[in-house]
Amino acid sequence: MSNPLRSLLEDPRPSAPPARVRRDWALLAVVTVSGVLEGVLREDLPLRGLSVVLAVGLAPLLLWRRTHPLAVVATAFGVTAVVDIVLIASGAPALDMYTMVYLLLLPYSLFRWGSGREAVAGLAIVLVPAVMSLVVSWTGVADAIGGVAVLVSAFALGWAVRSQHGARERGLEQAKSEERVLLARELHDTVAHHVSAIAIHAQAGRALAATSPSSALEALEVIEVEASRTLAEMRAMVRVLRDEAPADYAPQPGVGDLERLSQASPTGPRVEVTVSDDLAALPRAIDAAVFRIAQEAVTNALRHARNATLIDVRVSGDRSTVSLVVRDDGDPGAVDPAHEAGFGITGMVERALLLGGACRAGPCPGRGWAVSATLPRQVSA
Template sequence: MLAGVVAGASVALFVLYGPDRLQAEGVPVEGMRPPDPFGALLLVLACAPLAVRRRWPLAALCAGLVPETLLNAMGYGTGVSSLSGMVLLYSVASYRGLAISLVALVLTLIAFVTGAAGGPAGVASWNEYVVVAVVMVAVWGAGRSLRLRRAYLEELRDRAARLERAHAADTRAARAEERSRIARELHDVVAHHVSVMTVQAAAARRVLAADPDLAREALSAIEHTGRLAMAEMRNIVGVLRTDSRPGARAELGPQPGMRDLPALVEQMREAGLATRLRVEGEPVSLPAGVDLAAYRLVQEGLTNSLRHAGAGAKAVVTVRHEPHELDVRVEDDGRGTAPGPQPTPQSTPQPAGHGWADGWGAAREPALPPGHGLLGIRERVALYGGILNIGPLPGGGFEVRARFPLKDGQ
């Protein structure tokens, strides 16, 4: 459409403003040729490349410069065909790189100078030629500015896409980390409460006929433990639930911590494991992560003592508060050190898949799928820069001990 409009306007002006009319209006026309079909054809050929300026800008410019140069050199009136040359130069500068656009500018200036030098004298002054050359350079600069702006916007879009992909990757990593955290929490909750319920159920079965009242107490303890387990699991996974109703909130509760150790010890006593809690040093306010990790370590250690230490076993939980360290230890005197070769205490991670047998001795089998409890404790302790030791004691029994570093007493 643009090529047709420019070509039509150029031919109309070429025909209407011939040498006779220009001379009547006082315009010098020395050496200017009158309109003829050949001149009109050159005008059309100079404007036609506008139709393909976006697909082949440099080729269109070269194709338009040839008839434009012939028009100037032969002394024809050019109408507005010079406008097509400006548009083609602008297209090359805005759609091609710097090197090609510079070539296009140089070719345009050369063609213009050639046509002006070879054309008839008196048609235009040199001042007008200089102005036209300056306009050409300005048009080229406008095209380059548009290309640079396009490149800048494209870079912004690409950067936004990269940031979006990075955000998506971070979201996936956060979700995976959260799933791992929830898996550790659920493992600790299920392993502990189910172990307690199993021991209490076995005790109730043994005394059901002989002492129904004692069996009833054991069943009540099982019910209470089950309710505790359900409540704690509901608190853990409640954040994953969504509700579209306005004002609806997930049922969240505080995570357990060192303040809950007395209740945990009392629960283990009711389950049949003689447990004693010792606290040394002045208790301080602990970071939430360390508080939960220490509690889970004690819970996991007592759970395994309950399952594997044997009847009549005793367990001692020792919590030592030091200025820059929290020392947590769970010891039992059970049958974990049965005769035979025993592994030495472990303080470094072992390959996954060995479960509690890695640090609890050959006589103890993992209560849940191998490796999850031990690896969960190692991950918790390592997350806060602590040191973990798990293994048999020289005089019999087993020990789980972790030392958490504290900064500035916390």
């Protein structure tokens, strides 16, 4: 089963965000005003009062088209079908309200937000008044084909937008998953380091226990510290690991390797790296995260910052946190959409969140783009 079809059948329909709700209210206002103006100004409008009442009365259904697409389709097209039947039975002329074109948004919404069963049921509901309208107001084959094409286009557009949105969501989830797996591998290396230290000090303590009890006590203290760190990072690894991926045992780069980024582009913008002196003895997971986020931010700037001459990388820290800021001086307002919506930013944000920190990316007030991240100095358990 294809991914778009699966998403259609599973019916993942979240509540509409506030911005979309505001747009629906604005759309309702436009439809209402248009219906009233058409009723007042259009001289050849048949059944003026009924036409305006029907167009304006059904317009509030637009507010529920995202959350209850089948209900609004059934209500709108059911009412229009009943009205058409009554008009046919009484010999009255058919309604011809231009404003009623907004009803095409409802079939679109059905395939955009409805489940598979709702789409099938709504399609049957829509066909009844559509066929009735063709029969009652028949004007030729060309007009009939055009009307059917418009209706089918509304369904197809809803399906296409749903598929595109689903592909985008799957891409974001994949980026997050890949970042989690990479972080789990790095945590694996850190845990292996701590366990090795525990084993070495345990052996040393056992060898010195008989001749130097104080040395054995020192070894036990080191083992206690290493065991606590191992437990915290094991919990973090279990929390972020999603699947069984092979561990990468290569040494992970860290803050000490940030100078590599200054050689990232010999022909592009200059990359300057500034690291404060109070970043010694960082946990390996935090150390690697700072490098990975800075690396991704610099890569994004090299790809997307237009007319940039400088990429500034600054890392500082205090007793509890590590801060990273990567800023470029590219043209203001000239941001590639891939920069703002790319999966690389999703990965940076996900990595920071998993380690108990935060990461933000966006345009600077003057010019350029900035990525800022704040991470704790210790991995949360």
